[in-house]
C-alpha cells in the first residue's frame with residue numbers, strides 16, 4: 001500500500017506550483033494540474049531552441065508506445081505535442097512502474113519561456129487524456145489501486161511551499177471537519193457545485209452558486225461575471241480593464257475577504273490573496289485574483305482559492321468526490 005508526499009513550490013506570485021518527479025533516471029520539476037490529464041515533459045527529442053534551460057526526459061530508459069502520439073492545447077492557447085514512452089515515474093515515493101510518459105517534440109513559447117517548469121503532471125480524469133489512438137491513464141489512475149486509499153490531497157500556500165499527498169489524508173494539515181461534495185466527471189474535470197458567494201463580513205450572497213472545477217493548474221479564481229462585478233464594486237479604484245484582460249485594483253487596496261459556500265460550509269479567501277500581482281514589475285496597479293468566468297462555461301477554483309483550503313480529491317468510493325477543509 002503506497003503513500004507519498006511531495007512539495008508544491010510556488011513560482012513568482014504563486015502563478016504556478018512545481019513539484020519534483022523522477023521519470024526514468026531524471027528528476028524534473030512538473031506543474032501538477034487537476035485541470036488536465038496528460039503527463040508530459042520536455043525531452044531530449046525537443047528542439048534545442050524550445051528546450052533551452054529546461055530539465056529533459058531521456059526516453060532511452062523507456063519503452064516506446066508504437067504509433068502513439070499526443071497533442072494538447074490549454075486555455076491560454078499554449079500547446080505541446082510529441083510521442084509516448086512507458087517508463088518508471090516516482091512522486092514522493094509513490095512509484096508507477098509503467099506510466100505513460102508523453103515526451104515533447106514540440107512546445108509553444110509559453111512553455112519555453114517558463115524555464116522553471118519541465119512539464120505537467122495531469123490529475124484530471126483519464127477520459128480527457130490526449131494520447132491517440134488509445135488514451136492512457138494519469139499517474140493517479142495508474143497507481144490508484146496500489147495506494148493505501150485512492151485519494152490525493154492538495155495543500156497549496158500563498159508564497160510558501162505547500163504539498164501534495166497520494167494515498168492518505170493528513171489531519172495535521174487542516175482544522176475542523178472536511179466537507180465533501182459530489183463530483184460530476186462528464187467533462188473529465190473535478191467538477192462540483194458551489195452554493196453561493198459573499199464578500200467581506202456580509203452574509204448577503206453576491207449571487208447564487210454554480211458549476212465549478214477545482215483546478216491546481218489555473219492561478220486565479222474565475223467566477224460568474226455578476227459575482228466578480230459585485231465583488232469589485234466594493235473596492236475603491238477597481239476597474240475592468242479590457243486591455244489587461246480583466247479586473248485591476250490599486251496595489252495599495254485591501255480587498256475584502258471572499259466567502260464561498262460549498263456543501264453547506266463557508267470557506268474564506270483572505271482579501272490579500274485577491275490583490276494578486278502588479279501588472280508589471282513596479283506598477284502600482286495590480287491584477288485581481290478574482291476574474292469573470294465569461295466564455296468558459298463554468299467557474300474555475302484555481303490556486304487563489306485552493307491556497308485558502310485543504311482539498312481532498314477522493315476516488316476511493318463508488319463515485320468521485322471533493323473534500324474541502326479550512327487550513
Ligand SMILES: CC1CCN(C(=N)N)CC1
Pocket residue numbers: 033034035036074075215216217218300
Ligand atoms: C477548463 C480549462 C481549465 C484550465 N485548464 C487546465 N488547468 N489545464 C484547461 C481546461
Ligand SMILES: CC1CCN(C(=N)N)CC1
Pocket residue numbers: 031033035036074075076078110111114217218
Ligand atoms: C494549465 C496550464 C496552462 C498553460 N501553462 C502555461 N502557459 N505555462 C501551464 C499550466
